[in-house]
Amino acid sequence: MKILSIETSCDDTGIAIIDTKGNKNPSFDVLSNIVSSQTIHQKYGGVYPAMAKREHQRNLVPVLIDALKKAKLLTLEQAQISDFKNIEKILEREPELYKKMITFLKKYAKPDIDLISVTNGPGLEPCLWVGVNFAKALSSFWNIPIVPVNHIESHILVNLLDLPAQAGNPKIKFPAIALVVSGGHTQIILVNGIGKYKILGETRDDAAGECFDKCAKILGLGYPGGPIISKLAEGYTLNAKPYTLKLPRPMISTKDYDFSFSGLKTAVLYAWQKTPASAKISGVAGMAAEVQQAIIDVLIKKTMRAVKNFNAKSLILGGGVSANQELRKQFLNRVQGLGSRVKLFVPKPDLSTDNGLMVAVAGYFNKNKKISWKKLVADGNLRIK
Ligand code: KG4
Numbered sequence: 001m002k003i004l005s006i007e008t009s010c011d012d013t014g015i016a017i018i019d020t021k022g023n024k025n026p027s028f029d030v031l032s033n034i035v036s037s038q039t040i041h042q043k044y045g046g047v048y049p050a051m052a053k054r055e056h057q058r059n060l061v062p063v064l065i066d067a068l069k070k071a072k073l074l075t076l077e078q079a080q081i082s083d084f085k086n087i088e089k090i091l092e093r094e095p096e097l098y099k100k101m102i103t104f105l106k107k108y109a110k111p112d113i114d115l116i117s118v119t120n121g122p123g124l125e126p127c128l129w130v131g132v133n134f135a136k137a138l139s140s141f142w143n144i145p146i147v148p149v150n151h152i153e154s155h156i157l158v159n160l161l162d163l164p165a166q167a168g169n170p171k172i173k174f175p176a177i178a179l180v181v182s183g184g185h186t187q188i189i190l191v192n193g194i195g196k197y198k199i200l201g202e203t204r205d206d207a208a209g210e211c212f213d214k215c216a217k218i219l220g221l222g223y224p225g226g227p228i229i230s231k232l233a234e235g236y237t238l239n240a241k242p243y244t245l246k247l248p249r250p251m252i253s254t255k256d257y258d259f260s261f262s263g264l265k266t267a268v269l270y271a272w273q274k275t276p277a278s279a280k281i282s283g284v285a286g287m288a289a290e291v292q293q294a295i296i297d298v299l300i301k302k303t304m305r306a307v308k309n310f311n312a313k314s315l316i317l318g319g320g321v322s323a324n325q326e327l328r329k330q331f332l333n334r335v336q337g338l339g340s341r342v343k344l345f346v347p348k349p350d351l352s353t354d355n356g357l358m359v360a361v362a363g364y365f366n367k368n369k370k371i372s373w374k375k376l377v378a379d380g381n382l383r384i385k
């Protein structure tokens, strides 16, 4: 079964195509996975939804062409249909995308695809709608069924991508605890099986990735902040200069599974305002290392407590922040400390951040939840359950 997937929940335009084989023990052949990251947001130090929506409108058709070409599914053919009324209606709020789409549909044949999967939430609503409407237009024009995918679930299920292919690879055993840490979300989720989720706790204000981004902005480092802070911190640890400032670890000792990161950001702001300009240059790497460690400490403490309290057999990480090497290393140490009872699953770094492939994998596991494109809606606040 060939699945075409679309991801536009934030500032990455992602389209992937996979071929799946087997049913009980599926294997996934990745035919293409194209991600176009919008660099325009670097100038502003954060994502403005209206701007991101415009970029998705520009990117979707070129990314689709790349994905089809890479998968060897792009065939030239003069379309027999000249009536695009339906598509005009579906894309009435995305005029720029509509124009590009018509040119595309007139030029290329319907590809050999069995299912379209698309992220319909949670995320930035204007961005989600572009992807959803694009998927609806393709589904209606090509007459291919569609399945909506939850963004958080796809960050979890991407961990199932390589499992059958690798000999001796441990399967994910349940119950599992998933930590999804991204720019928009920080959630600890109890996973009792694929499709069986319960949110145990989440951030009450900023997400962990948002905290990385906002701290990086305060420190004058650019966007997205996570990778920049992580690189600086790595250099600092290598040089191992003593750094005396200790930032708070908000909510680290509370008995729930919730988080709060906005106080950490404020502490960084005040500390940085007090730092003399001359000390900023030499101090920024140390500050980056301390920000990163403060975030890691809280994430590890709460997550490992959930692993213990729910007798989890697997710990699954996902979301952009799980690309962080130091976070991965420290989680691995903690899990290895538990012996063979718990196994850690982490996506490859480029599959931790937003991509189309995770939506394809999640689409496969939700293939029985196909709906008519007419019923598909985006929901920025969608909850995993
Ligand atoms: O999952 P994602 O790509 O998009 C959302 O769903 O939000 O996550 C993006 C977030 C950003 O906040 C970015 O700074 C953070 O993930 N991030 C990182 C790293 N790479 C990306 N944070 C820490 N360390 C990294 N290496």
Ligand code: ZN
Pocket (backbone or CB within 6 Å): 151, 155, 182, 183, 319, 320, 353, 354
């Ligand atoms: Zn994400």
